[in-house]
Amino acid sequence: MTKVRTFVRSDASGGSRTYRLTEAGREHALRHLDGEAPWDEVARTVPEDRHELRLLWAQLDEECMGAAHRTKRSVPPTVWRRGGA
Known part of the structure; x- marks a missing residue:
């Protein structure tokens, strides 16, 4: 064993x-x-051009998360519970 x-x-x-x-x-x-x-x-x-692509992808993800957070703050919570905007 x-x-x-x-x-x-x-x-x-x-x-x-x-x-x-x-x-x-x-x-x-x-x-x-x-x-x-x-x-x-x-x-x-990893090819050099992929490093830049990874950084750009991370920036895009960060912006999308920020936009989703801002949208959720601007819509009343009752709308989110009903499943519609």
């Missing part, structure tokens, strides 16, 4: 969760410290 090593421990406190490395997790991280971070390797594989 294979022993499963736990690298991260989670704790619940005040309605939220925190995550911490266990001793095994710290040892594992130190052994792999000399290498490159996995997200850096993935970022290099």
Whole structure:
């Protein structure tokens, strides 16, 4: 039977969760410290024009969320409960 090593421990406190490395997790991280971070390797594989597209998509999402929030504030709550505007 294979022993499963736990690298991260989670704790619940005040309605939220925190995550911490266990001793095994710290040892594992130190052994792999000399290498490159996995997200850096993935970022290099994404074409340069896709980086700009991702940033533009994030800006569009932010504007849409802001517009939805402003619309919801300007319409009386009773209209929202009825399902119409």
